[in-house]
Amino acid sequence: xxxxxxxxNVALTQGLFGAILAGGAWYFxxxxxxxxxxxxxxxxGLPALxxxxxxxxxxxxxxxxxxxxxxxSGADYDEGLRELLAPxxxxxxxxxxxxxxxxxxxxxxxxxxxxxxxxxTPVAGTSPWVLAVVSSVxxxxxxxxxxxxxxxxxxxxxxxxxxxxVLTESLLVVVVAHYLVNALEFLAHEGFGLPDPVWS
Numbered sequence: 001x002x003x004x005x006x007x008x009n010v011a012l013t014q015g016l017f018g019a020i021l022a023g024g025a026w027y028f029x030x031x032x033x034x035x036x037x038x039x040x041x042x043x044x045g046l047p048a049l050x051x052x053x054x055x056x057x058x059x060x061x062x063x064x065x066x067x068x069x070x071x072x073s074g075a076d077y078d079e080g081l082r083e084l085l086a087p088x089x090x091x092x093x094x095x096x097x098x099x100x101x102x103x104x105x106x107x108x109x110x111x112x113x114x115x116x117x118x119x120x121t122p123v124a125g126t127s128p129w130v131l132a133v134v135s136s137v138x139x140x141x142x143x144x145x146x147x148x149x150x151x152x153x154x155x156x157x158x159x160x161x162x163x164x165x166v167l168t169e170s171l172l173v174v175v176v177a178h179y180l181v182n183a184l185e186f187l188a189h190e191g192f193g194l195p196d197p198v199w200s
Contacts, residue, residue, distance in 0.1 A: 052176025
């Protein structure tokens with residue numbers, strides 16, 4: 001399968017899964033505010049977008065640091081999936097940055113942060129931080145294709161995103177941050193061919 005078809009397949013598969021989950025949330029009447037969607041400016045307004053951008057850049061730098069630490073310890077994690085999804089040509093990059101990565105960010109944040117942390121917290125009557133840990137473990141295990149070190153790094157990223165969701169109560173913040181982490185990683189290493197980490 002060509003990179004373009006693979007990107008399209010990922011976008012469609014994730015999009016369908018996300019649509020089913022969103023339909024389920026609507027059917028069962030899950031309140032939007034527990035999913036991180038409200039009328040507050042920090043939830044859906046420009047402040048949320050700006051916080052998400054800053055948060056995403058910080059998380060990307062953290063990912064690069066983690067990559068550097070892994071490399072220095074001789075425990076490099078598998079980047080085969082990123083290389084497999086690396087696009088060819090302007091159209092491929094447009095598909096990646098304009099469809100596949102946004103869809104992944106929206107669906108994964110809806111599942112692991114909005115649903116597992118936001119929706120379950122009031123039902124379970126527990127601390128959102130407990131569910132942040134649970135969601136982070138699930139998020140990490142869902143990225144097993146990146147190897148054991150990649151799972152650990154992704155688990156840390158997942159907890160950081162969960163913390164961002166708990167503190168801001170905004171789905172938009174973590175969606176933007178998640179998108180930027182992925183987009184910057186692809187642009188830096190597959191687009192511009194920079195080393196991993198970029199300062200090595």
